[in-house]
Amino acid sequence: xxxxxxxxxxxxxxxxxxxxxxxxxxxxxxxxxxxxxxxxxxxxxxxxxxxxxxx
Amino acid sequence: xxxxxxxxxxxxxxxxxxxxxxxxxxxxxxxxxxxxxxxxxxxxxxxxxxxxxxxxxxxxxxxxxxxxxxxxxxxxxxxxxxxxxxxxxxxxxxxxxxxxxxxxxxxxxxxxxxxxxxxxxxxxxxxxxxxxxxxxxxxxxxxxxxxxxxxxxxxxxxxxxxxxxxxxxxxxxxxxxxxxxxxxxxxxxxxxxxxxxxxxxxxxxxxxxxxxxxxxxxxxxxxxxxxxxxxxxxxxxxxxxxxxxxxxxxxxxxxxxxxxxxxxxxxxxxxxxxxxxxxxxxxxxxxxxxxxxxxxxxxxxxxxxxxxxxxxxxxxxxxxxxxxxxxxxxxxxxxxxxxxxxxxxxxxxxxxxxxxxxxxxxxxxxxxxxxxxxxxxxxxxxxxxxxxxxxxxxxxxxxxxxxxxxxxxxxxxxxxxxxxxxxxxxxxxxxxxxxxxxxxxxxxxxxxx
Numbered sequence: 001x002x003x004x005x006x007x008x009x010x011x012x013x014x015x016x017x018x019x020x021x022x023x024x025x026x027x028x029x030x031x032x033x034x035x036x037x038x039x040x041x042x043x044x045x046x047x048x049x050x051x052x053x054x055x
Numbered sequence: 056x057x058x059x060x061x062x063x064x065x066x067x068x069x070x071x072x073x074x075x076x077x078x079x080x081x082x083x084x085x086x087x088x089x090x091x092x093x094x095x096x097x098x099x100x101x102x103x104x105x106x107x108x109x110x111x112x113x114x115x116x117x118x119x120x121x122x123x124x125x126x127x128x129x130x131x132x133x134x135x136x137x138x139x140x141x142x143x144x145x146x147x148x149x150x151x152x153x154x155x156x157x158x159x160x161x162x163x164x165x166x167x168x169x170x171x172x173x174x175x176x177x178x179x180x181x182x183x184x185x186x187x188x189x190x191x192x193x194x195x196x197x198x199x200x201x202x203x204x205x206x207x208x209x210x211x212x213x214x215x216x217x218x219x220x221x222x223x224x225x226x227x228x229x230x231x232x233x234x235x236x237x238x239x240x241x242x243x244x245x246x247x248x249x250x251x252x253x254x255x256x257x258x259x260x261x262x263x264x265x266x267x268x269x270x271x272x273x274x275x276x277x278x279x280x281x282x283x284x285x286x287x288x289x290x291x292x293x294x295x296x297x298x299x300x301x302x303x304x305x306x307x308x309x310x311x312x313x314x315x316x317x318x319x320x321x322x323x324x325x326x327x328x329x330x331x332x333x334x335x336x337x338x339x340x341x342x343x344x345x346x347x348x349x350x351x352x353x354x355x356x357x358x359x360x361x362x363x364x365x366x367x368x369x370x371x372x373x374x375x376x377x378x379x380x381x382x383x384x385x386x387x388x389x390x391x392x393x394x395x396x397x398x399x400x401x402x403x404x405x406x407x408x409x410x411x412x413x414x415x416x417x418x419x420x421x422x423x424x425x426x427x428x429x430x431x432x433x434x435x436x437x438x439x440x441x442x443x444x445x446x447x448x449x450x451x452x453x454x455x456x457x458x459x460x461x462x463x464x465x466x467x468x469x470x471x472x473x474x475x476x477x478x479x480x481x482x483x484x485x486x487x488x489x490x491x492x493x494x495x496x497x498x499x500x501x502x503x504x
Contacts, residue, residue, distance in 0.1 A: 001081040002180040003493050008073055008434075012475055013467025014185035015059055016482035017489075021183075022064035024490060029177055030059065031087055032069045036134025038056055039187050040468075043117065043211055045218035047475055048340040049371035 004029065011039020060135040068175070069136055076182070076438050080462025080492050083179040091170040093141035093149070094127070098165035101129065101137030105157035105166065113145045115222075119212040121230070122222035127157045127166075132220060141166075180493035181462045183485045184448060186434060188468035191320035191327070191424035198390045199319065199421060205231040206310075206399050206418050207391060210337055213420045217344050227345060227352075229418055231397035232307040239304060242297045249290045256283040264290075310417035311351050314401055315342060316388050317358030320424030321472075327424050327445060333474035334422035335362045339375045341420065346379035353380040355416075357388050357403060365476065391419060425472035438463055447471050456485045464488045 003026060007018045010032030018030045030037070041047075044054035059065055068087060075086040109125035117124075117131045126145040129137060147154035148168050158166040190211055193201040201207050206229050208216075215221040216228070223233070253264050260267070260280070264287045270276035271284050315338040321331040335358065342354035361383055363372040375381040386403045394400040398415040405412050427446030428434075435442050440458040441449040448458050448465040456464045466485035467478040 001493055001495065002083070002178045004177065004179050005489055005493075006073075006083070006085055006177060006179040006182045007185060008182065009185035009187055009467070009469065010059075010067075010069065011185060011187045011467060011478075013187070013469075013478040013482040013485075014183070015056060016479045017183045017185060017466060017486045018059055018065050019062065020483050020486035021489065022062045024486070026064065026490065026493075028065045029087070029179070030065055030067050031071050031073055032067075033072055034130055035070045035092070035128075035138070035140040036130035036136065037059060037067065037069060038131070038134065040211075041475060042056070042131060042134075043119075044214050045221070046340060046344055048336045049365070049367040051340070051344065 003027070006031065009039070010034075010037030012041040014039070056133070056135045067136060069138075070140060071175075073434075073437060074174075080460075081180050083182060083462065085177045085179050085182070087175045087177060089173040089175055091143075091172050092138060093143070093146070093166065093168055093170050094139050095165040095167055095170075096136065096138045098163045099138045099161075100163055100165075101139065102162075103129070103139070104160045104162065105139060108156045108160050110154065110156065111145050111147060113142060118215045118222045119209070121212065121215060121233070139165075141168075181464065181489035182438070183482075183489055184434070184438065184440075184458065184463060184465045184469055185467045185482065185485075186428055186431075186469040188425045188472065189428045191426040193319050193421045193423055195326065196319065199316070199388075199419075200391050200393075201421065204391060204393055204397075204399050204419075205229070205234060206397055207421065208418065209421050209423050210315075210334065210341065211423075213341055213418075214337075217341065217348065225348065227310045227348065227418070229307075229310050229397070232304070235300060235304055235307070239297065239300050242293060242300070246290070246293055246297060249286060249293065252286050253283070253290060256280075256286070309349060311349065311353065312415075312417045313342065313345060313352065313354040314388075314399070314414075314416040314419045315354060315356040315358075315422060316401075316419060317356065317361075317422045318387075318424075319421040320426065322359065323424075327426065329445065329472065330362065331425040331472040332362070333425070333472065336365070336368055336371070336474065338420070338422050339363070339372055339381065342381045343371075343375050343379045346381075353382070355382045355384050355414075357384050357386050357401070358422075359385065359387060365474065425468055428469065431469075456481065456488050462492050 005021045005026050005028045007014045007030045018028045021028045071089045074088050077084045105127045106125040109127050111126035112123040114120045115122045115124040127141045143149045219225040320326045346352045363369045385406050388403045390402040392400045394415045399419045400415045440460045443449040464485040466481040
């Protein structure tokens with residue numbers, strides 16, 4: 001059985017999944033279609049309900 | 056994001072696409088196409104010297120087309136990886152023309168016009184699909200006249216206007232004013248070009264253009280000055296037009312009266328019947344931030360109801376109303392028409408006054424639906440999983456993150472519309488489901504034997 005993980009999409013969900021898996025000790029391949037990860041969230045200025053910076 | 060870039064267990068494959076998935080849970084064979092960036096990822100330091108001299112301007116979709124980037128670009132300033140990418144559809148060299156300025160400027164020698172797509176084969180235990188969503192195209196709703204009226208924008212566009220790194224550096228300039236300023240800049244360029252030409256004629260003849268023009272009118276000027284006069288005739292209306300535009304531009308102010316229209320494409324039987332869940336909150340957030348930028352800003356949020364369901368969300372809504380000049384108006388806007396000074400005029404029924412009202416605003420922001428991503432069908436075909444009736448990946452209520460194929464899990468907006476806190480929570484759950492697929496437990500061994 002392979003233990004490596006594939007995450008498709010580098011938005012906030014993909015990033016969180018990848019980090020969790022990597023912290024658990026698994027090798028993760030994170031595939032993103034665009035030149036940089038971040039997804040829709042990287043386009044946001046602030047996030048609700050805390051008005052924290054998105055990036 | 057930065058943590059992803061430097062985590063030893065994560066191999067980041069940006070600018071890549073999954074092409075084929077074979078096998079079954081625990082032993083998937085996955086083929087990934089690493090698209091050619093024409094920039095060597097190992098050498099590029101992300102300094103940006105290449106893009107300073109690139110001659111080609113392309114609309115920047117990170118800023119929703121409200122600014123331009125170069126043909127060699129990084130997706131956004133803080134992007135991970137910071138490796139630049141050449142856009143093959145716009146690069147002069149890759150379009151067969153002469154250029155290569157970036158190659159000369161790159162001190163790291165990272166530019167490689169000969170780079171080809173690379174195919175990578177991976178052996179994978181479990182897959183998490185987090186392909187996200189796309190913003191509903193409000194152009195499908197003719198009564199809101201998106202793209203037709205300049206001062207009607209989507210919430211993501213407005214988000215870019217609010218951002219200090221956005222096209223207006225955080226000032227809420229109205230798109231109609233931005234267009235006018237751009238026109239002024241273009242006319243000024245043309246004006247200075249004509250002025251230079253006229254100055255050359257004037258120097259040569261030792262007379263002013265105006266005096267020759269008058270001589271022409273009196274038919275006393277020599278015919279060889281015909282060309283000069285043609286240029287001058289071009290110049291005169293241009294200066295008039297420019298003066299008129301300039302005096303108009305003096306009256307430009309930032310947008311201070313904002314209207315937010317909720318449920319654009321969602322809770323609408325013509326498009327998506329579901330509630331997108333986060334739009335009420337992001338409209339409130341944008342109104343609060345706009346008020347923070349400029350205290351005189353007032354906002355009206357038009358919606359059937361405000362759905363502030365989540366930890367601390369309702370308090371946020373109340374705070375917006377009390378402290379950030381937000382009015383919540385229960386109404387479904389029927390139509391947007393153009394008013395004087397490019398102000399969008401909203402026609403709606405105020406359900407409390409029981410009256411049809413026309414009200415004008417500086418800027419209208421459409422809270423667009425969370426629509427399934429483009430290419431979901433192709434993605435589903437590659438992964439061998441099913442879509443639900445709206446076009447999101449299909450899951451079962453008893454295992455909400457399991458797709459129809461064992462070993463493939465879904466989270467975030469590829470699952471269904473959801474906000475950031477929920478996406479993060481789901482992502483962690485999906486990670487744990489994926490681990491369960493590849494871990495051998497005594498119970499599993501018993502099942503096999």
